[in-house]
């Protein structure tokens with residue numbers, strides 16, 4: 068039988084004249100002052116008032132390593148007396164990169180004419196000059212101060228007179244029975260590769276977006292976390308001592324309530340309790356979003372664990388596969404945070420957004436960042452920096468809590 072003969076006549080739907088088409092739309096733009104991280108930009112200067120993790124302690128060795136941090140290219144090394152150093156790549160003599168330098172007891176020696184610099188950029192030797200360089204004290208190789216804590220190397224890249232104390236955190240200082248600290252540099256929680264190819268703010272804003280957990284992580288791409296996370300939460304956001312706090316309440320089938328509190332701490336801190344709900348109680352790990360430049364970022368995580376390798380097990384798998392093991396077609400079928408964030412644009416198109424009630428956390432976070440930019444302009448210090456070495460460790464209220 069001819070199939071067309073059985074198809075009922077199409078109902079004619081009246082169509083209004085075309086409007087709202089893609090034609091003639093405005094070019095997208097973004098909020099430069101929030102997104103860009105280079106030296107001299109508003110956010111770049113705000114970020115430079117805080118310490119940032121830039122590598123594992125083991126990344127600093129006698130093999131110089133090229134890094135990019137907040138849009139600046141730098142060379143990381145560890146001299147043979149054990150001190151880590153971070154210097155501008157181009158040798159103060161005639162610009163050869165110290166990437167090709169040789170690490171010695173007292174610092175790093177340039178391969179071209181052998182000038183030797185210590186971890187604070189002092190020039191200690193100029194072997195081709197009379198007396199090893201009579202004027203060598205007059206120059207300085209640009210450098211940044213480093214500290215080591217929690218298995219990470221931290222840098223302060225701001226004005227020296229504004230250098231705050233490197234913060235310590237209660238949730239990493241006070242360990243429960245059987246716990247020890249583990250450090251991870253694989254950008255766990257970013258859902259993809261170690262270096263994620265979009266602006267850092269997209270991930271930072273993701274921290275105050277608990278609703279995407281219900282869609283992206285709990286149904287769209289299968290169930291990635293604990294099944295309770297698939298329940299639609301009742302969410303409130305509020306300003307906290309160090310950033311924006313998100314409180315998500317979920318009524319569980321057994322009558323109990325899951326109270327999940329997370330925080331986005333200024334300027335890049337991720338205080339997110341595990342969505343796998345392995346155990347309840349205070350937050351077990353902290354993550355720091357490191358803006359590499361305007362177009363890429365990575366994440367360092369430190370957590371309290373009970374078994375070696377526990378943090379890397381937190382990396383999301385889709386049908387048993389890690390992100391890099393999946394084909395492009397599989398990524399399209401099962402997108403993760405990385406696909407959601409990178410496809411917003413290398414820098415998200417803020418001018419084209421339509422923020423809704425579920426985005427109140429993002430609005431609050433952007434306002435808080437704007438407020439810090441204004442504070443800096445007025446010569447004030449931004450939220451959360453401390454100059455008191457005796458201050459107690461920073462405490463967060465974050466965690467997964469079961470209420471009757």
Ligand code: FES
Nearest residue numbers: 158160161177180
């Ligand atoms: S360029 Fe480095 S010592 Fe000459």
Ligand SMILES: [Fe+2]
Nearest residue numbers: 273279284404
């Ligand atoms: Fe996510």
